[in-house]
Every structure is written in structure tokens, then in C-alpha cells.
Amino acid sequence: MRRMILLLILTLLLTSCGAAAAPMEPPEHQLPEETESADTADPGQMPELPVSDLDTPVAEEQPETDEGTALPEEVGEPAAEETGETQPARALDRTRPMVALTYDDGPHAVYTDQILDILEEHGAVATFFEVARNLPNAPDAVRRAAAMGCEVGSHSYRHADLGKMDKDSQLADQAAADALFQEVLGTTPTLLRPPYGSMNKTLKTTCGRSIVTWTIDPEDWLCKNAATVVSRVQGQSRLDGQVILLHSIYPSTVEATKTLVPWLQEQGYQLVTISELIEYRFNDQVEPNRSYNYDYFRFQVPELPTAAEPAAA
Numbered sequence: 167m168r169r170m171i172l173l174l175i176l177t178l179l180l181t182s183c184g185a186a187a188a189p190m191e192p193p194e195h196q197l198p199e200e201t202e203s204a205d206t207a208d209p210g211q212m213p214e215l216p217v218s219d220l221d222t223p224v225a226e227e228q229p230e231t232d233e234g235t236a237l238p239e240e241v242g243e244p245a246a247e248e249t250g251e252t253q254p255a256r257a258l259d260r261t262r263p264m265v266a267l268t269y270d271d272g273p274h275a276v277y278t279d280q281i282l283d284i285l286e287e288h289g290a291v292a293t294f295f296e297v298a299r300n301l302p303n304a305p306d307a308v309r310r311a312a313a314m315g316c317e318v319g320s321h322s323y324r325h326a327d328l329g330k331m332d333k334d335s336q337l338a339d340q341a342a343a344d345a346l347f348q349e350v351l352g353t354t355p356t357l358l359r360p361p362y363g364s365m366n367k368t369l370k371t372t373c374g375r376s377i378v379t380w381t382i383d384p385e386d387w388l389c390k391n392a393a394t395v396v397s398r399v400q401g402q403s404r405l406d407g408q409v410i411l412l413h414s415i416y417p418s419t420v421e422a423t424k425t426l427v428p429w430l431q432e433q434g435y436q437l438v439t440i441s442e443l444i445e446y447r448f449n450d451q452v453e454p455n456r457s458y459n460y461d462y463f464r465f466q467v468p469e470l471p472t473a474a475e476p477a478a479a
């Protein structure tokens with residue numbers, strides 16, 4: 167009997183060792199991102215299926231073509247004058263529309279760099295919401311993103327459903343994530359995008375981060391088809407001030423990025439980070455314990471100021 171128990175323990179030990187040694191996988195198999203639940207939503211009542219926040223294109227409404235045809239003069243002040251030690255001073259023009267591309271669930275050992283190549287080629291930036299436990303998969307890519315002026319936010323330690331956690335669990339997840347971000351980047355993120363957009367009041371008021379969701383979800387994680395992702399973004403009735411949700415773990419999303427970045431720029435959009443979008447397009451501040459959600463980005467976009475008067479003839 168004792169031998170049997172010993173054998174059992176040995177088997178269990180071996181199995182768990184095997185599991186621990188398994189390579190870390192990006193969480194693509196996990197539940198899709200969900201629309202942010204209402205502020206007061208009981209996490210227990212989170213919808214099972216993602217409520218698509220894909221904007222239904224309105225045929226009559228045209229994209230901001232006036233701004234789109236504006237000359238790409240960059241007369242604005244440089245971005246990140248006080249925060250970005252390593253960021254290049256890119257000139258942003260407050261009179262022109264802005265879009266933020268965001269990439270979740272990485273970093274990926276191959277695709278994150280490929281996305282960065284595209285951004286670099288076009289002088290663009292994006293925001294990467296990284297799952298902390300994936301950081302060791304591609305630490306150089308994450309450092310490269312930061313050095314390029316991209317923003318790196320947290321997507322939790324293990325793609326957890328933070329909205330279903332109590333404060334202690336949330337803080338534990340954050341501490342574990344911060345340790346890895348600190349190790350790789352030498353800083354901890356100020357932005358948090360909760361996986362599935364799931365959050366509760368505790369998270370929003372005590373995490374000490376700025377919580378960021380999105381407004382446009384072309385569902386790249388579901389269709390895994392570049393042409394579909396591109397057409398869903400291009401079909402939007404409004405892109406100025408919007409936050410596009412993508413994932414850095416699919417080759418199809420890399421392909422979509424190849425088309426979307428130059429296309430957005432041709433339409434006159436400046437590709438900016440989330441913090442730049444909030445500061446330069448919304449004339450607002452990035453503050454801790456505050457959430458910048460669908461309603462914020464969708465409905466509070468200020469009118470574009472008129473371009474500076476041309477010099478008198």
C-alpha cells in the first residue's frame with residue numbers, strides 16, 4: 167500500500183514537472199476580448215459572448231476628408247515633452263485627426279518585430295498591451311517598441327479576468343506583472359488594458375493605472391484574415407480619435423498592419439500612442455485610477471481646431 171502511494175506521488179510529481187516545462191503559449195486560445203462591461207456591472211453577470219463593438223458602418227457618412235487632404239505639415243509641438251526620455255520627439259499636429267492602433271496579447275517572438283518594422287518604415291507608433299508572462303518570449307522587441315516611441319501597457323500578468331477578482335488578487339496580478347515589466351523595460355506601465363475589457367469598481371479605483379479599452383474591434387482574433395480586418399477598419403464611419411483593437415500574435419494581423427498603416431496616413435490620420443491621443447487629440451490628461459473607455463473615445467472627441475491661419479499675403 168505504501169509503495170502504491172509512493173508511486174502515485176512520484177507520478178504526480180513527474181506530470182506536474184512536465185506541465186511546468188511546457189513552453190509558454192500566448193493566450194490566443196483564450197476567450198475573445200469583450201466589450202467593456204458597464205461601470206457598475208457585476209462581474210458575475212459578464213456576458214458570455216463578446217458584444218461586438220464593431221462600428222456598423224454608416225454609408226452616408228464619409229471619413230474626415232477635409233482633414234484627410236490637409237498637407238502633412240507638422241507644425242505642432244513635439245510629443246512627450248516630459249515623459250519620454252527615450253522617445254524621439256515626433257511632431258504632432260493638433261489640427262489633424264489622430265488614430266491609435268493597439269496590439270494586445272503579445273509580445274510575440276516573431277510578429278511583434280514585424281509590426282514594429284512596418285511602424286518604423288512609416289514613422290508611426292502604436293500601443294502594445296503586453297501580457298507580462300509573455301515578456302520573456304520577446305524582451306528585445308518590447309524594448310525596441312519603447313525605444314521607437316511606442317507605448318507599452320500592461321494586459322495583466324496572465325491574461326486574467328481582472329473584473330472577476332477581488333482587490334488582493336488584482337494587486338497580486340499587478341505586482342507579478344510589474345516585476346517582469348521592470349525587469350525587461352526598467353519601468354512599470356501606467357496603462358492597463360484589462361483582458362476581455364473586464365473590470366470592476368475596485369480595479370478602476372484602486373489599481374493606480376489608467377484603464378484603457380477600445381472603440382473599434384475588427385475581430386482579427388476571430389477572422390484571422392488580413393483583408394477582412396482591413397475592410398472592417400476602412401468601413402468605419404469615423405476614425406478620428408478612435409482606438410483600434412488588434413492582436414500582435416497573428417500573421418494575418420501583421421499583414422493587415424502593412425495595409426492599414428499607410429492607408430491611415432494617406433487618409434490624413436496621425437498614428438499616435440494612447441497617451442498622445444488623450445493628451446493631443448482629447449486635450450486631456452492621462453490619470454491613474456481613471457478609465458478611458460468606449461464612451462470616452464467614441465463620444466468625447468473634441469472638434470478639430472482650425473489649422474493655423476496661413477501667413478498674410
Ligand SMILES: [Zn+2]
Pocket residue numbers: 199270271321325361362
Ligand atoms: Zn487580450
